[in-house]
Amino acid sequence: MSADDPAGTRRTFLEQVTAGGAATATALTAGCLGSLPTDVLGDDEIEIDVWHGLTGGLEETFADLTLDFNRSREDITVRLTGYDDGYDQVFTETRGAVTEDEGDPPEVAMFAEIGTRQAIDSGQFVPMEDVVPDLPTDDFIDPILDYYRVDGTLHSMPFNPSHAFMMINRDAFEAADLNPDDPPRSFEGVADAAEAMVEADAVDHGVTCPNISWFIEQWFAAQNAELVNNENGRAGPPTESNLTSDAAATIYEWWHDLDERGVFHVGDGWFESEDAFANGTAGILLYSTASISTLLERATQEGGFEADAAYFPAPGGDQTGLAIGGASLWVPEAIDDDRQSAAAEFLTWLTDPTQQSRWHRETGYFPVREESVDELEQEGWFDANPDYRVVFDQLTGSASTTATQGAMIGPFPEVRTEIEGIWTDIEDGTSVQDALADGKERVDDQLTT
Structure with a gap:
């Protein structure tokens, strides 16, 4: 060495x-x-x-x-x-x-x-x-x-x-007359719950999610949609992305709707969103299951509230599965x-x-x-720790398709950077349609360079 x-x-x-x-x-x-x-x-x-x-x-x-x-x-x-x-x-x-x-x-x-x-x-x-x-x-x-x-x-x-998953602030749900034992599983359900918590002054932000491409990839998988061509890169090196597809538009139009409603906090990196949830500023967190134990501990010790794990939301509430x-x-x-x-x-x-x-x-x-x-x-681990049961059931319920297996991309780090730029463009005033078209062009350049 x-x-x-x-x-x-x-x-x-x-x-x-x-x-x-x-x-x-x-x-x-x-x-x-x-x-x-x-x-x-x-x-x-x-x-x-x-x-x-x-x-x-x-x-x-x-x-x-x-x-x-x-x-x-x-x-x-x-x-x-x-x-x-x-x-x-x-x-x-x-x-x-x-x-x-x-x-x-x-x-x-x-x-x-x-x-x-x-x-x-x-x-x-x-x-x-x-x-x-x-x-x-x-x-x-x-x-x-x-x-x-x-x-x-x-x-x-x-x-x-x-896996990706959702975590909710039970106290904020109850303050907004929402049932924390029946958390939303659809895009619209999450948006409505986020709005209800903000209107009840239970939180400043209804939902927070890092601007990390991995989450966008999860929502492609949830819709059984491939991120790139050639069977999601598994039948050969991909040459084109699917960032102007209906699946992509559904994701970013939802993000844009949350933002327009004034209930969305987009973290600049992982920990900004984690902090927003842990300190009670945001009522719903979209995150990685690798952090469940940390989030439960921080919610109690720093935020003074009880948190629960829930399924990662999907359009219509039904997900085909998620990628690892x-x-x-x-x-x-x-x-x-x-x-x-x-x-x-x-x-x-x-x-x-x-x-x-x-x-x-x-x-x-x-x-x-x-x-x-x-x-x-x-x-009796899962009985004593039901949050792990929730996310494990989500894992084992995932169907095996080329979408849920996850994309195989050579220049993946560069592709992820370009995907993360799509939301930045939308925040700066670019329409969802134009931001996706520009993002697709940048990603396709990475795939074919």
């Missing part, structure tokens, strides 16, 4: 197990740990690197899981390196390492879902079914596998999947057989039902295994 990384851009964590069996944890805020001394690693022990984009409590939980794996094995030690700029930086650094003649890629890298097409097209990563030939895919939850399975091949290991968000784990081709085998051992352990149940309980990310769900049911 390079020694000239900017301070604070990555954090390296390693558990070292001495010959006597005592375990010590080593953590650095920047740079890398050097090579392990020979008296720490046994003659036959393999050290593997895992690069990830998790921060805060998510990183702590991932590190705790990794410690447990290291303690359970005498032949493998896993070292974690976290990047402050998240999944995008992990992707950039890993792609650089696998393309350099003398690059030093990790054995495992965590990529956001939108990196899937680029990773596949690079030909520099081993399909997961080759890394773990006996992977029990029949026990993996189908809507989660659907995204990462392309042309019948599972290319990476799903690990921290999430989050990240998965990839193994580079450049890794030698011994290290690839060690990586397979770690990935198999990490997605074992026991670990997946724990990962879900402590983070809110969906478990990837059916057996984990059974385990959580038997524990």
Whole structure:
């Protein structure tokens, strides 16, 4: 690894197990740990690197899981390196390492879902079914596998999947004579509830949503509409977007209507919308299921109100399904057989039902295994935590179509930036129709450049 990384851009964590069996944890805020001394690693022990984009409590939980794996094995030690700029930086650094003649890629890298097409097209990563030939895919939850399975091949290991969902302020609903036990599921129902809460002076904003392309993509999936051509990019590289379709117009006309009614708060990034909901300023939040536990805690401690999870709204109230968000784990081709085998051992352990149940309980990310769900049911987890039941039912109720599997786009980050510019144009006075036409032109340019 390079020694000239900017301070604070990555954090390296390693558990070292001495010959006597005592375990010590080593953590650095920047740079890398050097090579392990020979008296720490046994003659036959393999050290593997895992690069990830998790921060805060998510990183702590991932590190705790990794410690447990290291303690359970005498032949493998896993070292974690976290990047402050998240999944995008992990992707950039890993792609650089696998393309350099003398690059030093990790054995495992965590990529956001939108990196899937680029990773596949690079030909520099081993399909997961080759890394773990006996992977029990029949026990993996189908809507989660659907995204990462392309042309019948599972290319990476799903690990921290999430969905879009809605969260409501129960107190604000009650103040507006709305039934919090029957939250709206249609666009119009959300608009009416938002207006009622504002008119009752229960909140300043009826509904808040970040201006993040991922949500627009979810509403395409909910309408069983493909974001791009060529079967949503799954039958071949897409060359054209569907941003002037009826599905796109329905989404942005709804946003425009909310704005015209004076009940809409559009967050500039994720946390602006989260803060607006958590402090009681907004009565409805459209967000990611990965943040359920954080939102419930913040609502109680900061906002002083009770919050509930609800289904992500859709036109007419019925959604075909939603596309998966989050990240998965990839193994580079450049890794030698011994290290690839060690990586397979770690990935198999990490997605074992026991670990997946724990990962879900402590983070809110969906478990990837059916057996984990059974385990959580038997524990009474969903009865004690009904908000997780709501979003899990939404996940398992998702139909499998090319729309709900999610788009496969090479220049996805650039495409998302252009999609986010559509609402900015509308806010600046451009009509919905013209903003969509301009957005389509920009996105299509990205697809064909």
